[in-house]
Amino acid sequence: MDLKLQKIIPQLITVLVVVLVFGFFTYNAQINMENRGIDFGYGFLSQESSFDVQFSLIEYDGSHSYFRAYLVGLLNTILVSVIGIIFATILGVIVGVARLSPNYLINQFAAFYVEFFRNIPLLLQIFFWYFAALRALPLPQDADAMLGVFFLTIKGLYVPAFIWENLNVFLYSIIAAIIAIVVIRIHARKIQETQGKQLPVFWISLGLIFILPLLSFLIGGVSLSFEIPQLKQLATTSFIYEGGLSLPPELIALTLSLALYTATFIAECVRAGIQGVGKGQKEAAASIGLNPNQVLKLVVMPQALRIIIPPTTNQYLNLTKNSSLAAAIAYPDLVLVFAGTALMQTGKAIEIVSITMLTYLSLSISISILMNWYNKKIAIKEK
Amino acid sequence: MFKYLKQLTSLVAMVAVLFTFTTETMAAKKSKTLKNTQKKGFVRCGVSQGLPGFSNADAAGNWTGIDVDVCRAVAAAVLGDANKVKFTPLSAKERFTALTSGEIDILSRNTTWTLSRDADIGLTFVGVNFYDGQGFMVRKSSGITSTSQFKDGISACTNIGTTTELNMRDFFNSKGISYEPVAFEKADEVVAAYDAGRCDTYTTDKSGLAAQRTKMSNPDDHIVLPETVSKEPLGPVVRQGDSVWEDIVRWSLNAMIEAEEYGITSANADSMKTSDNPAVKRLVGAEGELGAAFGLDNEWSLRIIKQVGNYGESYKRNIADTGILPDRGPNELWTKGGILYVPPAR
Numbered sequence: 001m002d003l004k005l006q007k008i009i010p011q012l013i014t015v016l017v018v019v020l021v022f023g024f025f026t027y028n029a030q031i032n033m034e035n036r037g038i039d040f041g042y043g044f045l046s047q048e049s050s051f052d053v054q055f056s057l058i059e060y061d062g063s064h065s066y067f068r069a070y071l072v073g074l075l076n077t078i079l080v081s082v083i084g085i086i087f088a089t090i091l092g093v094i095v096g097v098a099r100l101s102p103n104y105l106i107n108q109f110a111a112f113y114v115e116f117f118r119n120i121p122l123l124l125q126i127f128f129w130y131f132a133a134l135r136a137l138p139l140p141q142d143a144d145a146m147l148g149v150f151f152l153t154i155k156g157l158y159v160p161a162f163i164w165e166n167l168n169v170f171l172y173s174i175i176a177a178i179i180a181i182v183v184i185r186i187h188a189r190k191i192q193e194t195q196g197k198q199l200p201v202f203w204i205s206l207g208l209i210f211i212l213p214l215l216s217f218l219i220g221g222v223s224l225s226f227e228i229p230q231l232k233q234l235a236t237t238s239f240i241y242e243g244g245l246s247l248p249p250e251l252i253a254l255t256l257s258l259a260l261y262t263a264t265f266i267a268e269c270v271r272a273g274i275q276g277v278g279k280g281q282k283e284a285a286a287s288i289g290l291n292p293n294q295v296l297k298l299v300v301m302p303q304a305l306r307i308i309i310p311p312t313t314n315q316y317l318n319l320t321k322n323s324s325l326a327a328a329i330a331y332p333d334l335v336l337v338f339a340g341t342a343l344m345q346t347g348k349a350i351e352i353v354s355i356t357m358l359t360y361l362s363l364s365i366s367i368s369i370l371m372n373w374y375n376k377k378i379a380i381k382e383k
Numbered sequence: 384m385f386k387y388l389k390q391l392t393s394l395v396a397m398v399a400v401l402f403t404f405t406t407e408t409m410a411a412k413k414s415k416t417l418k419n420t421q422k423k424g425f426v427r428c429g430v431s432q433g434l435p436g437f438s439n440a441d442a443a444g445n446w447t448g449i450d451v452d453v454c455r456a457v458a459a460a461v462l463g464d465a466n467k468v469k470f471t472p473l474s475a476k477e478r479f480t481a482l483t484s485g486e487i488d489i490l491s492r493n494t495t496w497t498l499s500r501d502a503d504i505g506l507t508f509v510g511v512n513f514y515d516g517q518g519f520m521v522r523k524s525s526g527i528t529s530t531s532q533f534k535d536g537i538s539a540c541t542n543i544g545t546t547t548e549l550n551m552r553d554f555f556n557s558k559g560i561s562y563e564p565v566a567f568e569k570a571d572e573v574v575a576a577y578d579a580g581r582c583d584t585y586t587t588d589k590s591g592l593a594a595q596r597t598k599m600s601n602p603d604d605h606i607v608l609p610e611t612v613s614k615e616p617l618g619p620v621v622r623q624g625d626s627v628w629e630d631i632v633r634w635s636l637n638a639m640i641e642a643e644e645y646g647i648t649s650a651n652a653d654s655m656k657t658s659d660n661p662a663v664k665r666l667v668g669a670e671g672e673l674g675a676a677f678g679l680d681n682e683w684s685l686r687i688i689k690q691v692g693n694y695g696e697s698y699k700r701n702i703a704d705t706g707i708l709p710d711r712g713p714n715e716l717w718t719k720g721g722i723l724y725v726p727p728a729r
Contacts, residue, residue: 032485033505035623035624036483036505036622036623036624037505037623037624038483038503038504038505050549050552051548051549051552051564052548052551052552052562052564053564054563054564054565054566061552062549062552062556131575131576131579134576134579134581135579139580154579154580154581155538155581232536234525234533234534234536234537234583235521235525235526235527235532235534235583236524236525236526236527237522237524237525237526238522238525238527238537238583240536240538242536248565249581250565327543327568328567328568328569328572329567329572330540330565330566330567330568330572330576332566336543336566336568340476340543340544340568341543341544341548341566343476343544344475344476344479344543344544344545345499345544345548345549346503346504347479347483347499347500347503347504347505347506348504349479349480349483
């Protein structure tokens with residue numbers, strides 16, 4: 001009885017303190033807001049926002065609601081995070097492996113890259129890529145076309161836009177190819193387990209993913225043409241490109257700096273993971289006749305991934321949260337659009353900051369759940 | 384004895400009620416912000432992160448500008464020393480939160496007075512110290528001389544969280560021009576991006592354009608277009624709910640403008656005590672009991688004029704002599720063709 005009480009009392013006190021602190025702040029905020037005549041409420045979300053945003057994935061202008069502006073910001077945050085995570089992962093894995101390369105030049109270069117980029121504050125790197133690189137880029141009228149169709153200028157990267165016909169047929173063909181590959185893999189595994197024969201699954205898959213979409217072009221009525229950006233004059237010395245797709249320099253600078261910065265940490269995770277697998281494992285695998293490719297795929301990587309995934313999850317979370325530094329260089333992310341402009345125009349500080357915090361929390365938790373699921377999948381399964 | 388207990392209690396209660404009532408009104412007279420300011424010994428003033436002519440810090444950290452002078456005037460009135468001000472540089476985005484949360488007591492940061500800001504978010508605008516309007520700056524080499532030459536696809540750099548962002552949309556919408564807004568958090572970044580060629584035009588209040596032009600790598604390469612697309616009355620702001628403090632800030636500004644109207648300057652203020660004009664004598668504290676109304680002594684306005692100067696002196700020192708806007712335009716006294724007109728201090 002006494003022991004039970006001893007366990008419960010500290011917990012009760014903790015809960016009480018938390019409730020009191022929370023209550024104190026809520027009460028205080030309420031009193032202060034009342035004194036200054038500020039209303040609390042989320043009704044403003046449906047009001048017309050009356051400000052425009054530079055770059056949006058969904059249709060938006062000032063006649064839409066604040067909620068729509070919130071979605072614009074959220075999607076832009078997700079966009080830059082996803083692109084950043086993809087690039088950071090690719091670069092991180094390459095550099096991580098390069099650090100273990102027996103080639104002196106390669107591993108020293110990789111080490112230099114890691115030490116250089118991870119030791120400079122991210123905000124400075126963002127400023128560097130934006131302002132320094134911006135000044136180095138040509139004006140639209142001076143830009144040379146890359147491959148004849150890409151134009152990298154101070155006002156953004158202009159790329160040709162795809163103009164699809166019967167896009168849905170093309171997408172169906174890709175889905176069909178993926179389903180076929182999954183079925184073949186399961187079948188191949190069965191054959192290997194029962195008859196010991198190995199099918200060239202990789203080559204079959206590669207063929208399928210190319211041939212099926214190709215067929216959709218030949219007999220499915222799918223066609224693809226490109227809209228190439230054209231130079232347009234606005235004034236004597238002021239030009240832009242019209243047509244095609246334009247990626248604002250803010251997005252490019254932000255993605256670049258986030259990816260380059262986070263990749264250094266991922267590279268270290270990868271290196272740690274690979275070095276964490278015992279040498280004996282590789283030797284044992286080789287001794288039972290696996291080729292180097294199989295050693296890596298079947299023995300080293302499954303074990304290394306277990307070490308790599310958890311710290312890499314942290315880096316993904318960091319990258320997502322760091323994307324809020326976008327506000328410094330005018331990339332319209334959640335913080336700039338919603339916690340910036342919308343907050344200023346409505347004055348609803350507590351509401352907007354709370355929504356923004358909740359949103360980042362949800363984003364981070366989603367990434368965590370996804371990565372934890374993957375981690376569990378590759379973890380040792382005790383039989 | 385017990386017979387009168389009831390009456391006695393009610394008497395005590397009544398006295399108590401009366402007493403609390405009087406202390407209440409006394410406390411209201413001596414506003415909380417005023418009391419805190421006097422206790423701290425400095426005025427907490429929110430300014431811009433660097434806008435020449437309005438609020439700008441030099442290399443030694445000394446703040447100058449007409450917005451800065453409003454805070455200095457309040458410090459002179461309340462604390463007797465115009466230098467007892469603590470300046471907090473704020474971005475457009477942070478400014479209102481800093482004021483409503485009590486981090487600063489006056490926001491004097493080229494802030495536009497609008498209905499929604501005044502009524503909705505717990506702020507009170509006390510007056511106008513600069514009548515402004517939004518304009519556009521372009522590169523001279525572009526050949527653009529009027530906003531009517533703007534074409535679809537133009538990119539415009541500006542600050543977030545300002546009325547500029549809203550006016551810009553109204554302007555381009557009414558002209559039916561599609562545009563790319565590029566909005567930064569800090570003014571310095573807007574200037575850097577525009578200067579680098581990221582945007583075709585830079586839009587903000589015309590005074591701001593004139594001031595920021597001086598920061599460009601080559602100011603002569605840029606021109607401010609003649610059109611004014613909005614009304615931007617800029618003025619100091621206080622928190623809602625402290626009407627005495629509000630009055631002090633309002634009348635500190637008014638005193639500077641009225642002093643100019645009556646020709647009282649920092650140089651001649653003392654000698655004006657013997658003036659024949661009662662309005663002048665009131666302003667220099669030689670007549671009337673004006674300060675008592677907000678719990679200050681009678682020489683509050685004299686100190687403002689002596690230490691900070693009148694509005695004209697402040698304008699000349701900060702805006703005209705620095706070459707930002709030599710012409711006072713609407714910011715001239717009503718007696719000289721401008722629209723500066725303040726209620727009489729009496």
